[in-house]
Amino acid sequence: MIDMRALRENPEIFRAGLEKRGASSEAVDSALEADASHRSALQSFETLRADQKRVGKEIAKADPETREKLLARTKELAQEVKDAEAQVGQSAAALDAAVKALPNLVSPDAPAGGEDDYTVLRHVGETSVPENCKDHLELGTALGLFDMERGAKTSGSRFYYLTGDGALLQLAMLNLAIQQATANGFVPMIPPVLVRPEAMEGTGFLGEHADEIYYLERDEMYLVGTSEVPLASYHSGENLGALEQPMRYAGWSSCFRREAGSYGKDTRGIIRVHQFDKVEMFSYCRPEDAAEEHERLLGFEEKMLGLMEVPYRVIDTAAGDLGTSAYRKFDCEAWVPSQERYRELTSTSNCTTFQARRLEVKYKDENGKNAFAATLNGTLATTRWLVAILENHQRPDGSVSVPEALRPFLGKDELTPKK
Template identity: 80%
Template sequence: MIDLRALRENPDLFRASQQKRGASTEAVDALLSADSDHRSALQSFESLRAEQKGLGKQIAKASGDEKQALLDRTKTLAEEVKAAEARVTATAAAFEAAGHAIPNLVADEAPAGGEDDFVVLKEVGETAVPENVRDHLEIGTALGLLDTERGAKTSGARFYYLTGDGAMLQLAMLNLAIQQAVETGFTPMIPPVLVRPEAMEGTGYLGEHADEVYYLERDEMYLVGTSEVPLAAYHSGENLGELSQPVRYAGWSSCFRREAGSYGKDTRGIIRVHQFDKVEMFVFCRPEDAEAEHERMLGFEERMLQKLELPYRVIDTAAGDLGSSAARKFDCEAWVPSQGRYRELTSTSNCTTFQARRLNVKYRDESGRNAVAATLNGTLATTRWLVAILENNQRPDGSVAVPAALRPFLGKDVIEPK
């Protein structure tokens, strides 16, 4: 939910944000109209209720024709109050729907445009396409690390088994991510992966991303596509006190995505799948600290990529490619030799007060007043990283060199054909 006071004071700011996203500005006008209607309905209802309460005292003091007139008014007023209350309920629903239709205010620094209008901030490492390059599926299948055929047999398309050293490689990578998170001040968490609708709605995943979410209708529960959702909801309805230092969590969970609308895209291997594991950073902080925290989280993601010796680039995502909750997002994309291009491995988003406003997460400012916190999220490691690790470390003899940072977890320097 956006800041309504800011919207009322400067609606053009939100219209400009919508234009920057390539979205309609009509949603802003619809919310302003719904806000006005709801406030008018509330004012009318409260006025009638005040009159209704005052009539009782007047009737007690009146007599004769005056008393009868007041009694007659009581009957008609009861109907008016009932109708006014119904209007409040209807306008509240319309107001809520209009509010949820507007995404977060885009940061001034975010590039305008769509998916292809990102800005490259840096490139790190050497990119090359080896002679006789193999993709991660060929490598993983030959080394007994990955089995997509049996994954499809068991669960359908876009499912897989990680087997043997493949499973160990993922565990090594995720353990390294948790180790780094703890060393840098994050509290490790293993959150629920089934959440109630209010948690999914509060984080902004039931808007434009609703088709991506698995819903268990019988239980009215959702499978999360990221542990961002349960971590954000962890403090819902709470006050975090002074919040003089950011509250930082690192969640390890399995994640589930329907990949609706992606039919025919990245069907080979494990680039785009329905289930994967991930370590996700999540932060609550004061709004004035959010920008610096965002840069800090990007630094942590880069540190992980450097530990795994992966060539990568950092992009500033364009406004039209931001999720509804994000004001600004940085992606780290690793080089994938078999495709001769970069592919996204991590993203970190500054969601400002958008999610915390929906989830009612507050803190106390310097004046002791309650204020809305800011939230941020960022990926430290996920299953897709195996694609870049296998392809960038493949060797002519069919083996794969294990990045030095993972060797203590994996217990070997090289994964060799059996």
Template identity: 75%
Template sequence: MIDLRALREDPDAYRASQRKRGASPDSVDALLSADADHRSALQSFETLRAEQKGLGKQIAKASPDEKQGLLARTKTLAEEVKTAESRVTATAAAFEAAGRALPNLVAGEAPAGGEDDFIVLREVGETTVPENVRDHLEIGTALGLIDTERGAKTSGARFYYLTGDGAMLQLAMLNLAIQQAVATGFTPMIPPVLVRPDAMEGTGFLGEHSDEIYYLERDELYLVGTSEVPLASYHSGENLGDLSEPRRYAAWSSCFRREAGSYGKDTKGILRVHQFDKIEMFSFCRPEDAEAEHRKLLSYEEQMLKKMELPYRVIDVAAGDLGTSAARKFDTEAWVPSQGRYRELTSTSNCTTFQARRLNIKYRDEQGRNAVAATLNGTLATTRWLVSILENHQQPDGSVAVPKALQPFLGKEVIEPK
């Protein structure tokens, strides 16, 4: 839910935001209309209710002749109140639906356009394509790290087993990420991966991307595609106090995505799968601190990529590719030699007050007044990273060099053929 007061004061800013996303500004006008209808219905209902309450006092003081007229008015007024109350209910539902249909206000600095209109902010490291380059699946299969055939046999397409040093490599990466998070002030978390509809709705995932989510109808629970959802919901309905410093969490969880609409895309290997593990950072802060916090989350992601010794680039994602909740998003993309291009490994989003408004998460400002907090998220490590690690560290003899930061966890410098 966006800030209604800001919308009423400057609807053109929201219309411009929609155009920047490549979306229709009609949803802005639909929300303004629904808001006006709902406020009008409430005013009518409250006026009638006030009259209804006042009639009781009038009847007690009225003369016999006046009392008959007042009693007749009581009957008609009861019907009018009932009708007005029904209108309030109907306009409230329409208002809520219109509010949830409007995505967050795009940050002024975010580039306009769609998926291909991002801006490259920087490239770090040297990109190479080794002679006789092998892709991650060929490497992982030969070294006994990845088994997609048995994954498909057990669970279907886009499932896999990580085996032997493949499992150890992922555990090493995730452990390193959680250690870094704790060292930089994050509270480690292992959250639930099944959440109620209000948690999923509150974070903005039941809109345009709802077909990506696994839903357990019998239990009315959703499997999360990111632990951003349970982390955002952790403080739903709460007041976080003065929030003079951001409140930061880092969660280790399995994540699940249906990959609907991705038929034929990245079917080979573990780049686009239905289940994966991830360390997700999440921050609650004051809105005025959100931009600086966003830059910090990005710097933590870059620290991890450098520890993995991977060439990467950082892009400023265009408005049309932000999703419902984000006002601005940075992606970090690592080099994948077998494809000769960069592929997304992490993203970090500034959701401003959009999610906290839906989840009713407040803090107290300098005047002691309740205000809506800002939320941000960012990925610190995930299964997909193995793609770039294996390909960038492959050796001519078929082995894979282990990044120095991961060697203490694996107890070896090289993963060799068995």
């Protein structure tokens, strides 16, 4: 949620943010109108309540004739106060809806534009396309790592089984991610993957991307698409104290996405699926420390990609491709030889105080006053990484070399085709 006082004092920066995202700035005017209506309703209610109290005091001192008139007025005021109170409730709901329709502000440093208007910050590693290059599905099938057919038979399209070394390879990667996170001060967590509406709404996922989320209507619960949601909700309604150092968590969870609107995209293999596993970093910090923490999370992601020994690039995501909560986002995209292009493997977002305002997560500032914390998130490893690992480490004979960092977890140096 945005800062209402900041919106009143400087609406132009919010209009500029929406325009940078490629969205209409009318939502700013709607929020300001709703705010004005609510403030007017409150003022009317408070005026009527004051009149009601004043008349009540006058009754005790009034003569009989005046008292009758005042009692009649009291009855009128009681109904007027009741109507005004109802108007306050309606205007508050309208204001809440209008404010929640506004996304976070956009960093001045984020590129303007849409999905294709990102800025490439750097390339790491040499890209190449192996002779007789196979894609990850062909490799994974020959190596006995995936079973897409039985996944579809059991659950439908975009589902799969990870089998044998495929399951072990993912566990190796995720265990390494948890090890790296713990070494850098993150508290490992296995959070719930079913959350209440207030947790999903609090993180900003029930806006324009609500169609991506699985909803269990009977239970009024949502399946998470990232453990960012339960990790953000972990401290909801709490005060984190001085917060002199960031509080960091690393959540390992299964994630679920409907992939609404992606019909026909990436239907081959495990690039775009409905269920996957992920280790997600999440930080709470003071707002003034958020930019530095954002760079730090990006550094953790890059270190993990380096351990996977895959070429990648880092992009500064354009404003139009930011999520509702994100102020700025960096993506790491790995080279996928079979497609001869880079594909997203990680993202890390600085959400400033946007989520904390919705979830009421506060800290004590240097003056001892309550203030909203900043929240940040970032991917440390996920199922899609198997695509880049297999394709970049494939050999002419169909075997795949296991990245050195994964060998202690997997217990082998290479994966060989099954007969």
